Amino acid sequence: MYDSFLVRKGSLRNFKEDGKVAGFCFGVRIANYRGVFLSLHNGYYVEVDGESYPVALQRFGVNGKPPRSFEELKNNAVYEHWDMQDEATLYIMKEGGLTPGVHRVGILESILCSYGRMPRDEEIVKNPPVPTPNVHGQGGGGSKTTDVSYFDLELQE
Amino acid sequence: MIKRSVSLYSYQQNEFFGWMDWKAQLREIALNLDGADGVEIINETTIPNYPCPPEAWIYEWRSELARWGLQAVTMDTFLDTLQFRDHVMTYREAGERIRYDLELAHKMGFRNMRLCHHTPYQAVEMNLDLAAKYDIIMTNECDVRSLDLGHMMGDSIESEIAFIERTKTKHYGLQIDMSQFQNKPCCIQLRYRFRTAGFSPERAAEAAEDIFQTFEKIGREATNEYIKEKYPEIAGGPFPALHMHANPIGRMYEIIPYLVHMHGKFYEMTEVPGKPGLYEDRALPYEEVFKHLKKSGYNGYISSEFEGQRSQQDMGLEGLIDEVDQVRKHQQMMKRFIEDKHNNTPF
Amino acid sequence: MAIKRGVSLYSYQQEEWFGRWTWRDQLREVALNLDGADGIEIISEATIPQYPYPSEAFIDEFNTEMARWGLQATTLDAFPDPLQFRRDHVMNDAEMAERLKIDLRLAKKLGMKNIRVLGNTIDSVKLALPLAEELDITISQEIHFPSPIKRDPNSQRYNKIMDILEYIEKTGTKHYGFQPDFGVFRTAPSDVYLGYYFRMAGYEEYAEHVKAVMEAFKCMSYEDLVEWAKKTYPKVFNGGWADGELRPASAAPEELKLIAPYIYCVHGKFFHMMEMPDRPGEYEDLAVDSEGAIRVLKEIGYEGYIDSEYEGQRSQQDRGEAYLASEIEEVRRHQKMLKRLIEEA
Numbered sequence: 001m002y003d004s005f006l007v008r009k010g011s012l013r014n015f016k017e018d019g020k021v022a023g024f025c026f027g028v029r030i031a032n033y034r035g036v037f038l039s040l041h042n043g044y045y046v047e048v049d050g051e052s053y054p055v056a057l058q059r060f061g062v063n064g065k066p067p068r069s070f071e072e073l074k075n076n077a078v079y080e081h082w083d084m085q086d087e088a089t090l091y092i093m094k095e096g097g098l099t100p101g102v103h104r105v106g107i108l109e110s111i112l113c114s115y116g117r118m119p120r121d122e123e124i125v126k127n128p129p130v131p132t133p134n135v136h137g138q139g140g141g142g143s144k145t146t147d148v149s150y151f152d153l154e155l156q157e
Numbered sequence: 158m159i160k161r162s163v164s165l166y167s168y169q170q171n172e173f174f175g176w177m178d179w180k181a182q183l184r185e186i187a188l189n190l191d192g193a194d195g196v197e198i199i200n201e202t203t204i205p206n207y208p209c210p211p212e213a214w215i216y217e218w219r220s221e222l223a224r225w226g227l228q229a230v231t232m233d234t235f236l237d238t239l240q241f242r243d244h245v246m247t248y249r250e251a252g253e254r255i256r257y258d259l260e261l262a263h264k265m266g267f268r269n270m271r272l273c274h275h276t277p278y279q280a281v282e283m284n285l286d287l288a289a290k291y292d293i294i295m296t297n298e299c300d301v302r303s304l305d306l307g308h309m310m311g312d313s314i315e316s317e318i319a320f321i322e323r324t325k326t327k328h329y330g331l332q333i334d335m336s337q338f339q340n341k342p343c344c345i346q347l348r349y350r351f352r353t354a355g356f357s358p359e360r361a362a363e364a365a366e367d368i369f370q371t372f373e374k375i376g377r378e379a380t381n382e383y384i385k386e387k388y389p390e391i392a393g394g395p396f397p398a399l400h401m402h403a404n405p406i407g408r409m410y411e412i413i414p415y416l417v418h419m420h421g422k423f424y425e426m427t428e429v430p431g432k433p434g435l436y437e438d439r440a441l442p443y444e445e446v447f448k449h450l451k452k453s454g455y456n457g458y459i460s461s462e463f464e465g466q467r468s469q470q471d472m473g474l475e476g477l478i479d480e481v482d483q484v485r486k487h488q489q490m491m492k493r494f495i496e497d498k499h500n501n502t503p504f
Numbered sequence: 505m506a507i508k509r510g511v512s513l514y515s516y517q518q519e520e521w522f523g524r525w526t527w528r529d530q531l532r533e534v535a536l537n538l539d540g541a542d543g544i545e546i547i548s549e550a551t552i553p554q555y556p557y558p559s560e561a562f563i564d565e566f567n568t569e570m571a572r573w574g575l576q577a578t579t580l581d582a583f584p585d586p587l588q589f590r591r592d593h594v595m596n597d598a599e600m601a602e603r604l605k606i607d608l609r610l611a612k613k614l615g616m617k618n619i620r621v622l623g624n625t626i627d628s629v630k631l632a633l634p635l636a637e638e639l640d641i642t643i644s645q646e647i648h649f650p651s652p653i654k655r656d657p658n659s660q661r662y663n664k665i666m667d668i669l670e671y672i673e674k675t676g677t678k679h680y681g682f683q684p685d686f687g688v689f690r691t692a693p694s695d696v697y698l699g700y701y702f703r704m705a706g707y708e709e710y711a712e713h714v715k716a717v718m719e720a721f722k723c724m725s726y727e728d729l730v731e732w733a734k735k736t737y738p739k740v741f742n743g744g745w746a747d748g749e750l751r752p753a754s755a756a757p758e759e760l761k762l763i764a765p766y767i768y769c770v771h772g773k774f775f776h777m778m779e780m781p782d783r784p785g786e787y788e789d790l791a792v793d794s795e796g797a798i799r800v801l802k803e804i805g806y807e808g809y810i811d812s813e814y815e816g817q818r819s820q821q822d823r824g825e826a827y828l829a830s831e832i833e834e835v836r837r838h839q840k841m842l843k844r845l846i847e848e849a
Contacts, residue, residue: 002521035550074590081555084520114585121586224598
């Protein structure tokens with residue numbers, strides 16, 4: 001779902017923390033026809049130029065608040081909503097950021113929303129799945145989009 | 158069957174120091190009190206941004222209750238008549254304040270709402286229809302500061318009952334606080350009083366115990382004389398050293414038909430002599446009161462309302478009393494009296 | 505009285521997502537271009553800004569726009585999300601009821617008569633029923649593919665629909681019922697979904713293969729079909745979502761009679777409207793037995809809404825803007841079909 005639209009073209013840029021380039025970021029949209037409570041967001045499978053960046057390196061900027069880790073969203077954004085229409089910013093911590101030029105970005109969203117209680121729910125509370133590609137129905141990734149979507153993005157100034 | 162609840166008032170010290178938030182308090186009630194399932198709150202303590210908490214907080218509150226299967230029993234409210242400093246709150250303004258609290262109580266799922274003492278009937282009456290719409294019973298409380306069981310709100314039980322009968326309301330009633338029946342000295346308060354009069358903690362403890370034992374032997378009036386002679390340091394001041402209502406328990410029957418809720422006020426749970434693992438508050442005749450409550454057929458809630466913490470906050474962090482432990486012991490005691498089959502037929 | 509037509513704004517999800525059409529544009533489309541359709545169904549977390557705490561201004565504006573166009577609010581679609589509290593536990597029934605109560609109150613504010621539930625447990629709905637009664641809003645269990653309707657005497661499988669029916673009949677509640685989705689009456693795999701799965705498996709040309717699968721569906725048993733499809737297209741039918749396209753209908757239109765008095769809304773699910781070969785200007789969806797379903801609904805005297813629920817857009821969003829489906833056109837065609845089937849003798 002929205003496979004080729006999930007990352008906004010022209011949104012890839014490096015960001016600074018304490019005066020130094022601390023990583024890169026880009027704009028993302030939800031792969032769903034509805035919004036969700038942010039506690040359900042389990043992060044992304046992200047790869048850039050073939051290198052993957054685990055959830056621990058990811059921060060999520062949404063609702064006008066400073067970037068938060070997905071652990072923080074899980075624990076403290078239980079009643080805060082990500083509206084379907086809103087673009088969020090996905091920050092990836094990487095010292096020095098990305099080099100100028102075009103980069104191939106692949107993402108797969110892992111949001112744990114569902115239509116009802118599922119047998120794996122208890123297990124997911126204890127051990128949230130690691131977002132990974134090609135895990136149809138395994139809970140590892142994919143909301144309504146089930147495969148990694150790729151984007152060729154030029155790093156902006 | 159009498160049901161057990163906890164007023165989060167009991168955890169005020171934990172709340173003050175930020176050691177337990179309201180969610181931790183609900184969890185404690187649900188998991189560690191052997192069947193207690195009611196929650197009472199102080200509106201201006203538990204509710205963030207009172208009187209306008211975010212909708213998200215209301216949802217969180219309801220969800221937490223749902224998670225633990227807890228009942229929202231009573232919300233305690235206040236009526237600060239000097240809120241508007243250019244004039245004393247009018248009846249209409251008081252009515253508006255109550256209305257706001259009713260809206261909150263409704264959103265949070267409470268079945269009762271305790272009004273402040275001295276709430277004018279005019280302000281109550283303005284809200285009877287709203288209370289009926291939400292099916293919330295407003296209650297007036299007889300507490301230690303009301304002079305006597307017969308002088309609540311500066312009015313009498315007769316006027317309370319007359320108000321209920323005149324309006325024919327099912328949404329106004331009475332609640333009673335255990336402190337009304339305190340009939341023995343409260344040692345934890347006496348120790349505090351001695352310490353503030355300059356006694357060392359050890360000497361304060363000895364003196365308090367001495368007063369308690371003396372009281373047991375010679376009674377209230379003689380003990381007052383004894384204190385004046387032996388402990389003149391604490392004999393003066395606005396409150397008498399032996400500060401207690403000692404209302405006759407039998408007077409409870411006067412208000413039983415209108416009784417909606419009970420405050421299980423307590424100050425210090427101590428082990429019953431000779432019965433390891435069982436606890437009591439020596440100042441309060443709980444066993445006797447429960448006999449009458451059960452005889453009367455009362456089947457509402459009684460909330461643990463711990464008030465001893467403030468008597469030990471003069472001695473640094475190490476001197477603080479453990480509220481969680483005190484409530485657990487109090488709930489254990491109440492359960493014992495509620496379930497005691499031999500405790501059913503007084504007199 | 506006859507069956508009434510409405511639209512679930514779910515159908516316009518892509519317009520909404522891209523921000524090309526707001527809910528106001530969607531209401532105007534329903535009011536002006538669908539020849540008498542006047543029902544509006546919404547998805548709670550798609551249409552309501554700052555769900556679940558929209559501003560009073562939004563509530564007012566929504567009700568005003570509905571009044572402007574003379575539209576009727578039919579149904580709010582709600583979700584339980586049992587992992588909302590996954591920081592330490594799975595949502596229990598009472599918590600699920602609290603979430604539903606939030607949605608019930610929202611539904612009331614938006615003038616909705618009905619709320620659609622799907623994965624909510626029966627016990628959680630029971631806890632919310634008193635509020636539903638107070639607000640006079642019906643709670644409808646959606647019957648969505650692959651849910652059956654009738655109980656299969658040869659199967660031990662839990663049948664939620666029949667359990668709910670028993671509860672309704674035992675208690676006589678007027679506020680718990682059903683919302684069947686035409687997707688259960690499927691007659692073929694959806695060509696647009698098959699196309700998507702073939703593309704995901706690396707196919708560039710696949711129109712013939714899609715046709716072959718649809719033909720095979722008609723003439724083979726399910727077991728034979730699965731075996732044939734996995735052998736013929738191993739990269740497509742590999743245990744993933746594509747396999748679901750091979751499954752047969754989970755219920756027959758006749759089974760609607762079992763739940764007839766308790767149907768409070770209907771989802772006119774569809775995937776791809778095509779012109780009928782023998783009737784130029786008329787449309788049909790080859791994957792859904794809308795005709796059979798509407799015939800039975802008429803037989804049982806159903807007088808509520810059928811809300812168009814278009815779901816074909818999702819399978820065409822992998823190739824850039826040029827390939828996106830036109831939700832507006834698809835819904836117009838579907839409404840034309842609904843009108844024809846409702847009015848035909």
